[in-house]
Amino acid sequence: MFSAQLQIIRSISTSAARHGKKNFRKFQLFNKRGNRLFKQNMRENPQPDLLDKRGVRDIGYRVGNKFVTVPERIPELIVPDLTDFKLKPYVSYKAPDIxxxxxxxEDLFNSVxxxxxxEDFNNGxxxxxxxxxxxxxxxxxxPEMAELKARQTGTDLFCSNE
Known part of the structure; x- marks a missing residue:
């Protein structure tokens, strides 16, 4: 005797059938990730909007085939001289919380x-x-001058608490 069992399985598809595993046209292929044909097409007909710079900013712009460098766009790293510096770049996990x-x-009034x-009260x-x-x-x-002075750049950096 032949018995047929019907098993119902539920499945969810998040993309259409034509966007399956064999259709890679929907994926963006950046730099080294493309196949041989993609790289060959990019050599023959470069499309700069397809290239992913991975967070690196340009230091100039292109005019035709010439690249013009803008000195203001070149990043300048200012690193302090740490010779004879006593502190180490490690903070222990055992350090107490501050x-x-x-x-x-009220604290601001008391400090300023x-x-x-x-002193004026005691001296009359x-x-x-x-x-x-x-x-x-x-x-x-x-009050207007005080607000303007408080909003200036760097006002909190150079105050001295004496």
């Missing part, structure tokens, strides 16, 4: 203005309204 609180407006205000250099008789450069600034 816990630092958020820098608030509080010392001068206390305040007017009746509480303003200083001899204001410092920071105290003379208007």
């Amino acid at each position: 816990k630092q609180d958020e820098f608030t407006a 203005y509080a010392k001068k205000i206390v 250099n305040l007017n009746e309204d509480g303003s200083p008789k001899e204001p410092s450069d920071e105290e003379r600034m208007t």
Whole structure:
């Protein structure tokens, strides 16, 4: 006796049948990844938009068959001289974590203005309204000037905490 068993298998296809394993035209072939015909076509008819530079930026541009170098596009690496440098480039995992609180407006006020205000109060250099008789450069600034100075490039790099 012949018994036929029907087994139902579910499968999911993510691409059409014509884009199967044998159709490589949909794949972009960069540099060394192409086959012999691809490389031969690129030699005869180069297409620069197909070449993958892998993150390397051009240092110039091409005019016809001539390449023009732009000096501003050449990267300049500034490396410090580390002779007689005592620190090593390794941080141990056993190093303790640094816990630092958020820098608030009160902390900013205390670090910039509080010392001068206390000195002026102790020396009697305040007017009746509480303003200083001899204001410092920071105290003379208007709010607009202070905001402009705070937004300048590098303002946080060259401040000294004394």
